[in-house]
Amino acid sequence: MDARIEFLHRMGDTALILGHRVSEWCGHGPVLEEDIALANTALDLIGQSQMWLTLAGESEGAARTADDLAFHRDAHEFRNLLIVERPNGDFGHTILRQFLFDVYHFELLTRLGNGQDAEISAVAQKAVKEVSYHLERSSDLVVRLGDGSDESHRRMQSALDQLWPYTGEMLMRDKVDEAMAERGILPDPVSITEVWNQRVASTLDMATLAVPEHRGVQKGGKDGRMHSEHLGHLLATMQILPRSYPDAQW
């Protein structure tokens, strides 16, 4: 497949799967304000996914809509990062995953917004405004929960230990990423890793959380080679309605 289309699938699928995961909190947040914030974050991500997948569908030239791509593909066809398909865990775990992803997402979108591809740049410039609010919130909460009570600190450290191996896939560059860099669509990808390392380290330090020493990288999501079993369960829930009633209109 063309690298640009593959890249669009990755962007759209990662936003969609994280958006769905975060939406699972709707009605279950620990306090009303956080419930609303989670639902808003999910809404932004699903909206962004719609823009990316629309672009992917148009670029494929096979007349697939964003809904076709979201609801009528199976797990092995998805190109999302593994970290976003992982179950939510507790509130702290969800927020920490959001933070680790938001730092990367913000830097990635900023660069795509400055890139050479007018369509991709337009979506990225739109999305980055929303993501700046996601990052502000998740950063604040990671510090408050990490540097909070003994219980919240313990839970955040445990979440960090579990999530850490899944951060490597975000920063790892393969031939699709290299092609995007060569075409000027994604300028300066190397600096994403540098900024991510600095920003994550300084926030975790403020949160009194210890960065795990080893980063064994769990990968296979963005190239679709090895999704976790969690994705299949997520898709079963997310896709049941349009799969049961494929021509339903409302």
Add this chain to the structure above:
Amino acid sequence: MVTTLPSIADVWAWLDAVPDPEIPVISVVELGVVREVSWHGETLQINVTPTYSGCPATRVISMDIETALRERGIDRLEIRHVLAPPWTTDWIAPAALEKLSAYGIAPPSAAGGPSACPHCGSADVSRVSQFGSTPCKAQWRCMTCLEPFDYFKCI
């Protein structure tokens, strides 16, 4: 038979009477989401931009625009969604800022937070959450009259 197409200025005036579905005291034109109106032959093209990517009001706005223009006898129209440049709160019309305030929503402010409580005017306000009842709003409260209120956050 010669038909005269409505002028672009008339179309803008008609659109300025279409209320925002979530905040009905301001129009879709005042909100700044209608970016361009132009005739292409006998087809009227309206460029609309979303406020937030996932905002469900975007679809309703397009439907309301179409309904309003059809009522004015425009049968051939095309609503195009444009993403770039992305919508910003700077595009909200100055006159709409006071309407928002009178409606109980503190208007966006470059300072990053409301300058005063829209209910009592007190400057002693505090943020509850950066996210609110719709994607474009944050939740604040007034420490003087103790009422909660919405703030239209800057993007």
